[in-house]
Amino acid sequence: RTRLFENGESIGDVIIDFDLVARTRFQQVERRRQRLESLGTLASGIAHDLNNLLTPILMSGRMLQRNNPSVDREGLVETIVSGASRGADLIAQLLTFARGGEGLHHAVGLTQFLPEIVAILERTLPGGIRLSLKIEDGLPQIFCDETEISQVVMNLAINARDSMTDTGELGIEATRLTLVTERSFSHTTLQPGQYVVISVSDTGTGIPLAILDRIFDPFFSTKQRGQGTGLGLSTSIGIIRSHGGAIGLQSIVGKGTTVSVILPAHVPENS
Structure with missing residues (x-):
């Protein structure tokens, strides 16, 4: 609030009002938008890695389906478990970054x-x-x-x-x-x-x-x-x-x- 004077006499007030609620909401929306934009970049890289992990998993699974006695079944199972574990780690990393929770400080x-x-x-x-x-x-x-x-x-x-x-x-x-x-x-x-x-x-x-x-x-x-x-x-x-x-x-x-x-x-x- 600012008081206006003319020739020493008060002629009115100027009041400037800021909508802090709207400003806060805009900031929150913008931060979420930025996070989604970053997620798009990260997801493309992680999708490529997931594809590389899924290929040996699928190949190992198909070989196990054939019931070929000469196949190293234990080795194929280990390939599947190892690849799935690495894939789970990738997803966990992406979810860690993607989670919300603005305002949770620790x-x-x-x-x-x-x-x-x-x-x-x-x-x-x-x-x-x-x-x-x-x-x-x-x-x-x-x-x-x-x-x-x-x-x-x-x-x-x-x-x-x-x-x-x-x-x-x-x-x-x-x-x-x-x-x-x-x-x-x-x-x-x-x-x-x-x-x-x-x-x-x-x-x-x-x-x-x-x-x-x-x-x-x-x-x-x-x-x-x-x-x-x-x-x-x-x-x-x-x-x-x-x-x-x-x-x-x-x-x-x-x-x-x-x-x-x-x-x-x-x-x-x-x-």
């Missing part, structure tokens, strides 16, 4: 969380792109909505993949960060304290300096028309800010990009 250890994401990502990368994971020893947990953070990391990794051709390096690294003074990042200022940083780096084309400041704007995208809405990074920074964190970005044209997700370290109440 302590998450990155030593288990990040390898699960990497296992899914490996199935979506061209053979010429090498994926690596580094996790600093003794890294503290983070208190987060695991589904939302996995969505952010997956989105950043898919963007990194798309910035490269058929060859390159995609790295995910988790480290500790201590801020002794407040520090500004993209659209966010963090206070002194202990943080955990999840960095996603690539050896792709890089982002030109002229558009670096716009990279997190809604509907802005460096991808060709039809390859993305441009809402991915905007949604990601919204998720991270809601967790009390920030996103940093460094890029060199022709050499690659590193996007860092900075989240508060979780300190248990009894520690």
Whole structure:
């Protein structure tokens, strides 16, 4: 509310009202849409792997149906059980990423969380792109909505993949960060304290300096028309800010990009 004056006399008020409920609903819908978009990418890679697993299972089953006494029945059964088990693991990984549950925050250890994401990502990368994971020893947990953070990391990794051709390096690294003074990042200022940083780096084309400041704007995208809405990074920074964190970005044209997700370290109440 702002009071308006003319010649020293009050002539009225200006009231600006925001519909926070509608805004919150839009953010929730957009996050679900982004997750579904990522799921489509992941599902295509996992479907290829499932097909490779089903082929020996079907062949082994048909050989068992023939009742040929010279067939190694025990070996064929082992092939079926092993393939089915690996297929179940693939489905479990996809379901883990697909599950909902916005707002369910709990302590998450990155030593288990990040390898699960990497296992899914490996199935979506061209053979010429090498994926690596580094996790600093003794890294503290983070208190987060695991589904939302996995969505952010997956989105950043898919963007990194798309910035490269058929060859390159995609790295995910988790480290500790201590801020002794407040520090500004993209659209966010963090206070002194202990943080955990999840960095996603690539050896792709890089982002030109002229558009670096716009990279997190809604509907802005460096991808060709039809390859993305441009809402991915905007949604990601919204998720991270809601967790009390920030996103940093460094890029060199022709050499690659590193996007860092900075989240508060979780300190248990009894520690």
